[in-house]
Amino acid sequence: MSEFPASFSPIQLHNRLNRPVWVGFKMARRGSRQLVMLSAGAESGAKLSKNFETFVGQIVREFKLDPEHTDFVELRREKAGGEGATGSADAHSWFRWHAQWVGSAPMECKADPVTSESARSYLDEVLVQSNAAA
Template identity: 70%
Template sequence: MKGIPSSLSPIQLHNRLNRPVWIGFKMTRRGKRQLVLLSTGTEGGAQLSKNFETFVGQIVREFKIDPAQTDFVELRQEKGQSDIGENGAGESGAVAHSWYRWHAHWVGSAPMECRADPVTSDSACSYLEEALLRSTAAA
């Protein structure tokens, strides 16, 4: 659970090798759509790039999420930074993380052909920062 931002709830999932790992998780709603924020912190066995299909399949089934109405976004922390605190900053005081939006072709609750794109829009990044730090996301 090391390195997971304090504003995300740790949940235990199984990676593609069926080993238990902890990831940070937060689900918010905006209108009819849901936003799922994910972060692996610094746990090596929990890399989203290698385990996205496995992790979100478990999340969709466990929380009964409609994947067609859900956006999955990953918070990647830069190496050398510790937990993101209440102000969104690491130990050095500078925000050292990036956002990635995951896309998948869904067959039932199974994601296929998954890929992540960096979130580069200032307004989208601001919304995600706000969603991360608030108890509920702004509508």
């Protein structure tokens, strides 16, 4: 599963079509909040933009997380040599996912790019730490 960062653990989830897919997964804690980092990798059936509700519902139930105290972020890795690429194979973007929660079911989900330099720096720091809580 080399398409995920080394500090991520592969986790098998079911997409919206109920097909098993692999997603990169990492959890970290900061104070009273839980941070869940996800990456779809190269598998097209694991795209978070189409499957976020399905994936995080499974994660919240499996790990018994409180969605009100959990932040979900997505790591999107850009292909080297793509538009705007600087030649680095490690080019990536962060997206913070928001949802209205009804119990463990997410509704009205949307992702916003993480634009704050301090937030991106923090996420990059967590990314390289090898102590995933999964």
